Amino acid sequence: MPRHLPALLDQIHTEAQALFGQGRVADYIPALGEVPPRQFGMAVALCNGETHAVGDAHTPFSLQSITKLFTFVLALKLVGDELWQRVGREPSGAAFNSIVQLETENGIPRNPFINAGALVITDILTTRYAHLDYALLGALRRLADDPELHWNARIAKSERDTAHRNMAMAYFMKSHGNFHNPPELVLDNYCRQCATEMSCSQLAQATMFLANKGRDQSLRGEPDEQFLSADDTRRVNALLLTCGAYDAAGDFAYRIGLPVKTGVGGGIVAIVPGVGTVAVWAPELDAKGNSVLGAFALERLVQLTGWGHN
Numbered sequence: 001m002p003r004h005l006p007a008l009l010d011q012i013h014t015e016a017q018a019l020f021g022q023g024r025v026a027d028y029i030p031a032l033g034e035v036p037p038r039q040f041g042m043a044v045a046l047c048n049g050e051t052h053a054v055g056d057a058h059t060p061f062s063l064q065s066i067t068k069l070f071t072f073v074l075a076l077k078l079v080g081d082e083l084w085q086r087v088g089r090e091p092s093g094a095a096f097n098s099i100v101q102l103e104t105e106n107g108i109p110r111n112p113f114i115n116a117g118a119l120v121i122t123d124i125l126t127t128r129y130a131h132l133d134y135a136l137l138g139a140l141r142r143l144a145d146d147p148e149l150h151w152n153a154r155i156a157k158s159e160r161d162t163a164h165r166n167m168a169m170a171y172f173m174k175s176h177g178n179f180h181n182p183p184e185l186v187l188d189n190y191c192r193q194c195a196t197e198m199s200c201s202q203l204a205q206a207t208m209f210l211a212n213k214g215r216d217q218s219l220r221g222e223p224d225e226q227f228l229s230a231d232d233t234r235r236v237n238a239l240l241l242t243c244g245a246y247d248a249a250g251d252f253a254y255r256i257g258l259p260v261k262t263g264v265g266g267g268i269v270a271i272v273p274g275v276g277t278v279a280v281w282a283p284e285l286d287a288k289g290n291s292v293l294g295a296f297a298l299e300r301l302v303q304l305t306g307w308g309h310n
């Protein structure tokens with residue numbers, strides 16, 4: 001364990017600020033375009049119980065695609081390997097919202113993290129839960145240890161009003177029999193899911209089970225829970241490494257080398273199995289929809305700590 005983690009985080013915070021202005025806040029979801037760009041937060045939660053935070057680490061932000069990690073885990077718990085009949089587990093090499101592969105691949109998305117794959121996962125969960133939005137919120141509240149956790153209704157509506165491409169993908173998959181519920185209903189659930197808000201410190205806490213062989217430790221004195229089996233945890237981390245940053249997954253693996261999930265709200269969460277989790281947030285994105293300062297901060301952290309390089 002680096003003895004000077006707080007000092008390292010301060011150093012990374014200072015270095016990262018030099019990159020303000022290099023990316024652009026996502027505005028294809030209109031309400032996300034209103035987020036002030038020059039913000040940066042980073043939080044580390046360690047398996048030994050220590051937590052460290054710097055900058056805007058306690059400011060809630062829109063999780064967006066980071067929620068796909070949680071819905072995928074819930075679906076895996078519910079339906080197990082059957083899930084792989086409806087979604088693949090290969091990197092797509094294409095943009096997160098690309099539609100082209102669906103046509104030549106019989107409406108089966110490449111992986112659960114691109115939009116098409118995440119929509120199938122939300123479809124699976126919509127079949128299982130009468131009120132998926134609240135079921136998901138319940139699971140996230142437990143994982144993040146925050147009974148107040150919520151989705152931002154304004155951002156959900158803003159995405160829902162402009163979700164034409166995701167709707168097109170849902171209908172296309174339905175034409176192939178790979179969508180079981182009405183696309184409108186699944187899109188309602190998906191947009192609320194994506195609009196869930198957490199701070200970096202909450203996100204680091206909520207993903208700790210992935211660093212801990214599937215075990216979730218509550219901060220609120222509730223009993224520990226084997227949230228996911230150790231085998232499935234290893235599998236989820238493998239998918240995060242290969243597919244978590246879409247068509248930048250290779251670049252992220254090269255630079256950072258950890259399982260990650262990114263979101264267009266500017267968040268990134270990284271898992272260091274056996275060590276802890278790191279959540280970083282800075283809204284300015286690169287051309288592939290990943291946080292510029294976030295990727296930089298994670299790259300510096302692994303350089304300075306040696307995490308993931310053992």
Ligand code: DON
Pocket residue numbers: 063064065066096097115159166194262263264265288289290
């Ligand atoms: O479906 C969408 O386009 C958004 N709700 C989420 C996309 C996203 O976060 C991609 N990640 N970088």
